[in-house]
Amino acid sequence: MSTHSVEDIKRGSARLRGTLLQSLADPVTGALREDDQTLIKYHGSYQQDDRDRREERRLAKLEPDYAFMIRTRTPGGVITPAQWLKLDAIATTYAERGLRITTRQTFQLHGVIKRALKPTLQAINAALIDTLAACGDVNRNVVIAANPLQSGAHASVHAQAAALSEHLLPNTRAYHETWLDEERVASSGSEDEPILGNNYLPRKFKIGFAIPPYNDVDAHAQDLGFIAILEGRELRGYNVSVGGGMGASHGDPETYPRLGDVIGFITPDRLTALAVAVVTTQRDHGNRVVRKRARLKYTIDDRGLDWFKAEVERRAGFALEPARAFRFEHNGDRFGWVDGEDGRSHLTLRIPAGRIQDDESVDRDDARHLTGLRRIANHLLDADSLTHFRLTPNQNLVIAGVSQAQRARIDMLVAQYGLDTHRSASPLRLNALACVALPTCGLAMAEAERYLPDLLVKVETLLDRHGLRDAPIHLRVSGCPNGCSRPYLGEIALVGKAPGRYNLMLGADHRGQRLNTLYRENIDEPTMLAALDPLFARYAAERTNAEGFGDFLLRSGVVPLSIARSTSIAIEVLP
Ligand code: SRM
Numbered sequence: 320m321s322t323h324s325v326e327d328i329k330r331g332s333a334r335l336r337g338t339l340l341q342s343l344a345d346p347v348t349g350a351l352r353e354d355d356q357t358l359i360k361y362h363g364s365y366q367q368d369d370r371d372r373r374e375e376r377r378l379a380k381l382e383p384d385y386a387f388m389i390r391t392r393t394p395g396g397v398i399t400p401a402q403w404l405k406l407d408a409i410a411t412t413y414a415e416r417g418l419r420i421t422t423r424q425t426f427q428l429h430g431v432i433k434r435a436l437k438p439t440l441q442a443i444n445a446a447l448i449d450t451l452a453a454c455g456d457v458n459r460n461v462v463i464a465a466n467p468l469q470s471g472a473h474a475s476v477h478a479q480a481a482a483l484s485e486h487l488l489p490n491t492r493a494y495h496e497t498w499l500d501e502e503r504v505a506s507s508g509s510e511d512e513p514i515l516g517n518n519y520l521p522r523k524f525k526i527g528f529a530i531p532p533y534n535d536v537d538a539h540a541q542d543l544g545f546i547a548i549l550e551g552r553e554l555r556g557y558n559v560s561v562g563g564g565m566g567a568s569h570g571d572p573e574t575y576p577r578l579g580d581v582i583g584f585i586t587p588d589r590l591t592a593l594a595v596a597v598v599t600t601q602r603d604h605g606n607r608v609v610r611k612r613a614r615l616k617y618t619i620d621d622r623g624l625d626w627f628k629a630e631v632e633r634r635a636g637f638a639l640e641p642a643r644a645f646r647f648e649h650n651g652d653r654f655g656w657v658d659g660e661d662g663r664s665h666l667t668l669r670i671p672a673g674r675i676q677d678d679e680s681v682d683r684d685d686a687r688h689l690t691g692l693r694r695i696a697n698h699l700l701d702a703d704s705l706t707h708f709r710l711t712p713n714q715n716l717v718i719a720g721v722s723q724a725q726r727a728r729i730d731m732l733v734a735q736y737g738l739d740t741h742r743s744a745s746p747l748r749l750n751a752l753a754c755v756a757l758p759t760c761g762l763a764m765a766e767a768e769r770y771l772p773d774l775l776v777k778v779e780t781l782l783d784r785h786g787l788r789d790a791p792i793h794l795r796v797s798g799c800p801n802g803c804s805r806p807y808l809g810e811i812a813l814v815g816k817a818p819g820r821y822n823l824m825l826g827a828d829h830r831g832q833r834l835n836t837l838y839r840e841n842i843d844e845p846t847m848l849a850a851l852d853p854l855f856a857r858y859a860a861e862r863t864n865a866e867g868f869g870d871f872l873l874r875s876g877v878v879p880l881s882i883a884r885s886t887s888i889a890i891e892v893l894p
């Protein structure tokens with residue numbers, strides 16, 4: 320690990336250039352120099368090593384099996400069929416384990432070796448997709464409610480969100496010089512960063528746009544959440560939620576997941592000014608000394624919500640209006656075909672843990688996602704520009720804007736490649752999320768993505784025993800407490816503690832508006848299943864009509880109300 324702090328590395332990097340070019344040119348190691356391992360994140364990549372092979376490599380006195388994860392910046396997860404085919408080809412040529420849809424509507428490629436990094440990034444850019452600011456202390460990929468072509472208002476929200484993503488990008492040309500061979504000029508290394516600041520943000524920053532009644536983006540888990548307020552087909556504006564975040568460390572009460580607070584309403588014309596005011600307030604007041612306390616949620620808790628709101632209003636130059644009523648129904652996806660107002664339809668397919676590959680061991684469904692979606696993308700090349708793919712924040716995939724004429728052919732290909740698993744999958748399976756974890760994630764304490772197939776079978780067996788197979792329970796698994804699958808918003812969540820051991824968290828709602836709480840600490844699988852069994856029995860016997868599992872656990876006193884801090888609950892119009 321580098322002995323320099325992240326703040327020092329950023330400061331000394333000539334606007335994120337560092338010695339990346341020298342690191343890349345070094346043939347002796349598959350790794351980058353230490354400080355460059357931090358800097359490459361801002362370019363959309365992480366240095367990792369295959370943790371399955373660590374011990375074997377160590378015994379053979381070899382350096383770890385270094386390879387890189389690459390993450391795209393794809394606001395709202397929009398991908399054209401032509402881009403899909405290019406990314407598929409890139410992943411097949413340079414990466415391992417196919418394409419991976421993430422919980423922020425991006426693609427990750429894993430296992431790219433150092434000498435393939437530049438060709439891979441060049442190929443991604445040639446597909447008119449970049450990876451700039453997909454990682455690092457910057458504004459990350461902006462997540463946007465899926466299915467935005469459902470109405471004109473949905474399209475307006477998407478357009479505003481995509482424009483905001485561009486507006487908040489860093490100005491440095493380091494990315495273009497390092498990967499795209501842009502010529503370095505005299506001023507390189509001193510580009511002005513009027514919004515992010517010369518040392519960039521204190522920590523990662525995340526923005527999401529939800530369109531009620533769906534909360535697929537988990538608006539309250541974002542540093543800055545915009546909740547669109549629609550009247551009929553008109554976009555009136557947005558409720559603004561600030562200070563959401565999931566990350567925590569085991570046993571450290573200074574860190575915790577937190578729901579965003581709704582601080583008011585803005586009209587659409589004020590969106591950019593408001594976002595810049597929030598980002599710059601965090602830039603100037605976020606904790607740059609203690610990194611684990613550097614997220615916006617801690618800035619707000621340290622300074623107070625009233626102070627924060629006043630500071631944002633001062634910088635924006637206007638006062639927020641009182642928040643408007645809204646109601647979220649759930650934070651999952653809607654599977655199968657959904658019709659838009661324009662006569663187009665959108666098909667949401669379930670992608671187990673977001674992994675698009677043909678390996679049948681990924682799931683028990685024997686679906687061939689990579690080949691099947693390649694065929695569909697090829698077919699859609701001839702379609703008009705309204706047809707595209709959309710990654711969802713729940714790691715699934717929408718084939719969007721499909722004309723009635725194309726539907727039958729898509730249905731046929733979907734069936735042929737076994738991609739219609741949403742028809743038979745239990746609601747538990749449909750809604751389950753798992754982060755990547757092992758073998759690539761350097762922070763994983765336990766399995767997540769690779770454990771999900773087995774776990775689902777076991778929990779489904781338990782649900783069957785109580786006649787609950789059709790219960791729409793949201794299950795989320797993370798390999799560590801950083802919370803990349805937003806586990807603290809799962810009705811049931813497993814948060815990794817050690818190999819084969821998890822904290823069992825229970826009692827969130829399925830709307831993304833109430834955090835769960837710790838129910839059992841550091842338990843193995845048999846203990847976890849034994850803990851769930853009597854709770855499922857009680858739920859089957861005592862639930863009221865359509866009562867969610869998390870709501871039931873709270874009402875029946877099995878888990879206490881978590882110290883959720885969202886004012887959105889107070890202003891929500893409850894059924
Ligand atoms: Fe995450 C770090 C994967 C969404 C909170 N996350 C990581 C790293 C890069 C590990 C690392 O730092 O070395 C993981 C790479 C694993 C791998 O091998 O691919 C990783 N995070 C992911 C993804 C791929 C999970 C997934 O399975 O889909 C998601 C990619 C997002 C994207 O496309 O941009 C992902 N991460 C999230 C989310 C969910 C969200 O954003 O809606 C969260 C919780 C929300 C939040 O940020 O509070 C999240 N990731 C973290 C944290 C904890 C941050 C904190 O405040 O403490 C870390 C660790 C860190 O930053 O130090 C982390």
Ligand code: SF4
Nearest residue numbers: 754760763798799803
């Ligand atoms: Fe890795 Fe932890 Fe994020 Fe899972 S939650 S991907 S284990 S950092």
